[in-house]
Amino acid sequence: MARLPPAVARLRAAVRHGLADLPEGSLMLVACSGGPDSLALADTVAFCAPRMGLRAGLVSVDHGLQEGSAARAADVAAWAREAGLDPAAAVTVAVGADGGPEGAAREARYAALDAAAERYGADAILLGHTRDDQAETVLLALVRGAGPRGIAGMRAVRGRYRRPLLGIARDDTHLACADRGLEPWADPHNADPRFLRSALRPVLDSLVGVLGEDLVANLARTAALVGEDTDYLDALALAALDECRAVSGPDPEGAGVGPDREGVGVGLGTKPDVGGLGAEPMAAGLSAGRTAGLDAKRVAALPTPIRTRALRAWVLDSGVNGAELNHRHLAAVDALVADWRGQGPAFLPGGIEIRRSDGRLTASAP
Structure with a gap:
């Protein structure tokens, strides 16, 4: 029997742990843009859910902000159906202007996810945020002068939302996609310096180069302790x-x-x-x-x-x-x-x- 690639094994262990308390038969929806983090999560959930007595579906939200976004969301939903995720839906939203482009897109996305959860009777919505995302959130909170609530970052569980990969390194989701033969989409917004989080990523990389690779894990642990x-x-x-x-x-x-x-x-x-x-x-x-x-x-x-x-x-x-x-x-x-x-x-x-x-x-x- 072939040995499971380490990154795939870590993701499956994280998902099993993060969903262990859901009652048998519960339906969860993976929010998937097609990027490496959410795609790796969706693939992992498709494997783990039936073995845990759970049901899993997927929602891909099209914000309509980039050329070809509707076709991409439809492709993600089609892949999900082939992977055994049901329901698998592509949802188009209208992004407003309040709160800036990032805030407005986030508000529209979460509203669509909540609506999908109500429509399908889902018990949980799964998000693909990783340990690196958590470290970025802590740094953003510090830059903005936020208090403990901001430094506490994202929570693994908040209402119906769950982030089972919050303790997983971003490198592992990329490796898992490669190991599983998945072709993730590279969102150009992730490298666009007009967005504060995107502009912060090379800064965090520089800090890691100076202070060591433990920096990301230490920032994420700080969030957990303050939380x-x-x-x-x-x-x-x-x-x-x-x-x-x-x-x-x-x-x-x-x-x-x-x-x-x-x-x-x-x-x-x-x-x-x-x-x-x-x-x-x-x-x-x-x-x-x-x-x-x-x-x-x-x-x-x-x-x-x-x-x-x-x-x-x-x-x-x-x-x-x-x-x-x-x-x-x-x-x-x-x-x-x-x-x-x-x-x-x-x-x-x-x-x-x-x-x-x-x-x-x-x-x-x-």
Whole structure:
């Protein structure tokens, strides 16, 4: 019996590990552009899924941004059907302008993947991000001055999305394609310096040349370590947030909870339910124009890392688009509790305003 090529063996082990908790009979969809990472993932899943009692399909999203993109997506779907992946679909999306070309394409792609998951009843969507992608994400977060949430990078599991190759080197996906006789597509955008991630790749290569090959693995490990801490602090913040909800009735300034009153630091001495760590707060929207609000003094009494996370969760729950929310928005909201001087409202994306009045923070929709 011929020995399995090492790269192929590593990918199959990673996929088996990453999908081991899915119930038997679950359907997963591989998001595949035809590039080496996603193509190697799709090929690996096609082999592993039936042996694990799972079902696997594929979705190839055509962004319509390059000549021949529709034909390429159709070819990927045709290859998938031959490989035994079912369903196998090519989906065309319209890319908007908000968030820049990369952000707009990403938003359109994920919307199409979510729609496909709903249409086919998929339990999981698999993405081909590798350890190198994770290292690039950490560097981008540092360049942009992001906090721990950015440095934590991508998660192996986030809702229905899974990244089983997040611990696999990009070289292994290229080798696996060669070993399996696959012909991946080389996306010219990956070498286009107009895109920040593409421009960063030669910089990362230079850093590896200077600092050694362990750099990529070390950056990815940093993301994992920071991610664990971030998830735990997020859980503490959500527990504290629940106890900072304003009660009904007026609460004039000065009558709230002070440093010597009961309730300061609530939620910090109890162990949170960590079963759902990592899930982003869901944006529920403002059905009645205003939320019940938060007790400003209770929020102000929270330690800064908990307070800022609690406020972020609250504004997302108020209907703010997380992709448009930045540190300046959050700083303005935080100032309403941590640096209160009677200032006016904080203005957030989507026309939502956060005001402090009668000891409460309230959010209003346009």
